[in-house]
Amino acid sequence: MKDIWDKILPLLPFFALFQSDRKNDDKDKEVQEPLKVAAEQALKKHLVTLNKIKNEVEKEVEELANLTIDKLKEMNKEVAQQLKTNFLSELKWADLFKPTITSDNIPMNKRGSGVRRLLLINFFRAEAERKRNEKNIPNVIYAIEEPETSQHPDWQKKLMDALKDLSENGTAQIITTTHSPSLASLVDVEDIRFIYRDGTENKIEIGSNDNLETIANTLGVFPSLKKNIDNVEVFLCVEGPTDIAFFNNISPLFGIDLINDNRIVAVSLLGGTLGQWVTNNYLKKLNKLEVHIYDRDTDNKYQEFVDVVNNRGQNHFATLTQKREIENYFHENIVIPSFNANDKYSITLTIDDTSNISELVAKARHIVRNPHQSWETQGNRYKKNV
Numbered sequence: 001m002k003d004i005w006d007k008i009l010p011l012l013p014f015f016a017l018f019q020s021d022r023k024n025d026d027k028d029k030e031v032q033e034p035l036k037v038a039a040e041q042a043l044k045k046h047l048v049t050l051n052k053i054k055n056e057v058e059k060e061v062e063e064l065a066n067l068t069i070d071k072l073k074e075m076n077k078e079v080a081q082q083l084k085t086n087f088l089s090e091l092k093w094a095d096l097f098k099p100t101i102t103s104d105n106i107p108m109n110k111r112g113s114g115v116r117r118l119l120l121i122n123f124f125r126a127e128a129e130r131k132r133n134e135k136n137i138p139n140v141i142y143a144i145e146e147p148e149t150s151q152h153p154d155w156q157k158k159l160m161d162a163l164k165d166l167s168e169n170g171t172a173q174i175i176t177t178t179h180s181p182s183l184a185s186l187v188d189v190e191d192i193r194f195i196y197r198d199g200t201e202n203k204i205e206i207g208s209n210d211n212l213e214t215i216a217n218t219l220g221v222f223p224s225l226k227k228n229i230d231n232v233e234v235f236l237c238v239e240g241p242t243d244i245a246f247f248n249n250i251s252p253l254f255g256i257d258l259i260n261d262n263r264i265v266a267v268s269l270l271g272g273t274l275g276q277w278v279t280n281n282y283l284k285k286l287n288k289l290e291v292h293i294y295d296r297d298t299d300n301k302y303q304e305f306v307d308v309v310n311n312r313g314q315n316h317f318a319t320l321t322q323k324r325e326i327e328n329y330f331h332e333n334i335v336i337p338s339f340n341a342n343d344k345y346s347i348t349l350t351i352d353d354t355s356n357i358s359e360l361v362a363k364a365r366h367i368v369r370n371p372h373q374s375w376e377t378q379g380n381r382y383k384k385n386v
Helices: 002-011 029-045 047-073 077-081 113-134 153-167 212-218 222-226 241-254 274-280 303-310 332-343 357-369 375-385
Strands: 014-018 140-145 172-177 193-198 201-206 234-238 264-268 289-294 317-320
Touching (some): 029 047, 047 077, 113 153, 234 241, 289 303, 357 375
Parallel strands (some): 234 264, 289 317
Antiparallel strands (some): 193 201
């Protein structure tokens, strides 16, 4: 089997994954490894010259050391005879080169998150291409999670155009994941893969005119696609698609039909790009009233953007939820039966204003399904899956 696998392996494409959950600074291996390799290759070309410099430096140092030993002999000949000069047989020249990338004398890790991430994506591509050539592999698959994260809308389009061009050169396939309808709209319908859960079964559908409406609705932006901008009076700006679904469900309690009311458009700003939307005021040109509602979380990380909106002086309104997150407004009598029906496991939990719902549910499921594995060692994996 190993012999067969060794023959198949060179024919398979090289797979490279660029994750969305990352620090994005110029110390990442996608930056350092290509630069390190480039430095090592350059050093090999100049190895003769470097060794000559090494020998000259060692010669001068040894002269001074020997002079010192000779002087020591005048005081203590026995000790002096035990001394000699030693040098490393090889110097690690590459360790001297730890480059960083700067712009206008500003280190890259001090630049905005959008610039850092865009740079990292292209270093990631460069490293994948280098490894592909090094191993003589014919093709590469680039998997990029949420390429829109922290990117200005103009740069989102340029990035997607570049990725599409790359996919058409015959050596690369591009797979991206996104919750952004604007990003999904930049590719042909038949190139979309709609992935969703039907009960306990994961399903994948190829994009078509038949399911495009369903896809848009799932992303939480379908109402805005149906409404004439001239009739819109207010934008409801929230973090993500699940928040839009929440407000769609509760709006009838206040005499509002959020889905069909042509005066209101719900907009998903997405956590990673929320700051960009607020800071750059992308909705300003539409000259409509804005209402922003974000999760409070435990660190009030969106408070600064709430302040920006409220300080515009144009009757815009922004606030953080009083509870930790939108999910805390669901009573446990709703949450628990929902999970029990899907899992066919019985879990119990108590939700209060400070609860982390996803972690509570993940822990409860883990205890029932894997009672012999500690939550401390397995917890992060389960939280991610939930």
